[in-house]
Amino acid sequence: MPRQKLRTPALKQEVxxxxxxxxADDSSAFTTRHIAGVAGTSPAAIYELFDDRSxxxxxxxxxxxxxxxxxxxxxxxxxxxxxxxxxxxxxxxLFVNDNPGMAELMFSRPFRDFxxxxxxxxxxxxxxxxxxxxxxxxxxxxxxxxxxxxVAHVVLGLAQGLALQESAGWLGTTPASTERxxxxxxxxxxxxx
Numbered sequence: 001m002p003r004q005k006l007r008t009p010a011l012k013q014e015v016x017x018x019x020x021x022x023x024a025d026d027s028s029a030f031t032t033r034h035i036a037g038v039a040g041t042s043p044a045a046i047y048e049l050f051d052d053r054s055x056x057x058x059x060x061x062x063x064x065x066x067x068x069x070x071x072x073x074x075x076x077x078x079x080x081x082x083x084x085x086x087x088x089x090x091x092x093x094l095f096v097n098d099n100p101g102m103a104e105l106m107f108s109r110p111f112r113d114f115x116x117x118x119x120x121x122x123x124x125x126x127x128x129x130x131x132x133x134x135x136x137x138x139x140x141x142x143x144x145x146x147x148x149x150x151v152a153h154v155v156l157g158l159a160q161g162l163a164l165q166e167s168a169g170w171l172g173t174t175p176a177s178t179e180r181x182x183x184x185x186x187x188x189x190x191x192x193x
Contacts, residue, residue: 081137
């Protein structure tokens with residue numbers, strides 16, 4: 001009698017955990033065979049749970065935005081809108097430094113078989129809302145000017161670019177120069193009263 005297949009939610013979570021670990025270690029190790037081995041299951045189980053490798057990448061993509069949201073929640077708010085935006089800006093940096101492979105999947109699309117659609121675009125809504133809300137507070141305080149959505153896109157784009165340069169070693173040759181350039185970039189966005 002053949003062994004019963006167990007495609008449980010717990011197995012699905014374990015596969016996602018293994019996939020997150022694989023992408024953190026080396027995105028070239030992101031194969032269904034490798035991930036199945038780490039998760040203690042078979043490639044066939046991954047295909048049954050996620051339809052294909054793209055489906056597994058999609059699950060990791062959503063997990064990345066869930067984790068980024070947790071970084072943002074940890075920042076909290078104070079009475080200083082500029083400092084709150086700065087802390088969110090640096091929280092994004094911390095997430096990318098802690099999760100470079102995940103950030104690459106989320107923002108650079110390194111896999112040809114993963115094409116984010118409208119549902120995936122919605123995963124980034126929490127990120128956009130966090131930045132738009134913080135930017136709106138800065139605008140209300142007279143520290144920034146412009147449409148809050150447009151400004152938030154610029155702030156997030158700047159953070160993404162700086163994080164990419166930092167991870168590639170192009171932002172500075174010392175920790176002090178890297179820190180200085182992050183601070184300079186943020187300060188250029190905000191008016192000094």
